[in-house]
Amino acid sequence: MDVYWFEQSENDVPADDEWLSTAEQARLQALRFVKRRNDWRLGRWTAKNAAASCLEHSSAKHVLSTIEIRAAKSGAPEVFVSNQPAAATISITHRNGVAACAVSLCAKVALGCDLELVEPHTEAFIADYFTDEEQEVLAQTAKAERFALVSLLWSAKESALKAISEGLRLDTREMNIQLERGDFERSLKIRVEWHPVVVESKHHGTFAGWWQIEGNVVRTLVASPTPYVPKMLATCYA
Numbered sequence: 001m002d003v004y005w006f007e008q009s010e011n012d013v014p015a016d017d018e019w020l021s022t023a024e025q026a027r028l029q030a031l032r033f034v035k036r037r038n039d040w041r042l043g044r045w046t047a048k049n050a051a052a053s054c055l056e057h058s059s060a061k062h063v064l065s066t067i068e069i070r071a072a073k074s075g076a077p078e079v080f081v082s083n084q085p086a087a088a089t090i091s092i093t094h095r096n097g098v099a100a101c102a103v104s105l106c107a108k109v110a111l112g113c114d115l116e117l118v119e120p121h122t123e124a125f126i127a128d129y130f131t132d133e134e135q136e137v138l139a140q141t142a143k144a145e146r147f148a149l150v151s152l153l154w155s156a157k158e159s160a161l162k163a164i165s166e167g168l169r170l171d172t173r174e175m176n177i178q179l180e181r182g183d184f185e186r187s188l189k190i191r192v193e194w195h196p197v198v199v200e201s202k203h204h205g206t207f208a209g210w211w212q213i214e215g216n217v218v219r220t221l222v223a224s225p226t227p228y229v230p231k232m233l234a235t236c237y238a
Helices: 022-029 034-054 123-129 132-139 143-164 181-187
Strands: 004-009 067-071 077-081 089-095 098-104 110-117 175-179 195-201 205-214 217-224
Touching: 004 034, 022 034, 022 067, 034 067, 034 077, 034 089, 034 098, 077 089, 089 143, 098 110, 098 217, 110 143, 123 132, 123 143, 132 143, 132 175, 143 175, 143 181, 143 195, 143 205, 143 217, 195 217
Parallel strands: 089 110
Antiparallel strands: 004 098, 067 077, 089 098, 110 217, 175 195, 195 205, 205 217
């Protein structure tokens, strides 16, 4: 199954709101806090452009305004074009002024993506959110690599939670992350490759996906059915 990946930063988002639909502009006005408004606009801009590219629509502002990203009952984003459901499944994530959107042109697919930063996490965090097997792997990891591995495992869990449409309502210890140790060690030297990951959930089955570390940014994507290596979408403003 093909899956596409698209990223944008806050600097890519237009100052005006002409690319938002009337309903989306009303939603934006209802958001009280500046950071929430900025994150919401960034996420919508990224998702609309990703959807437009995959659905072969122009990315002109008046066209983007006909593409809406609506929240399903579960909270998962859904794509509508001219008020009709689009044959696409998306997942949106944002972190530290950057947003990403994963897109599949299969309407019925479980899909989740996540962006994280490589940063310190406490032992209490690890004990609260990671399985015994994951904690054992972390205990055997050199201190210099530990922060990156914790961030990677956490990001994969976040992606799986989005694919399941549960968010943090689900106990993250009910899912176990499996990746090749050799891939992780190589990624610390060559941080631009996608590597496979498997997420096993006690109650929701198995998800396959991909991960990447570039600089201090971790990217993960999981889906069911199994996705091919993500295809990066180029920026295009037609």
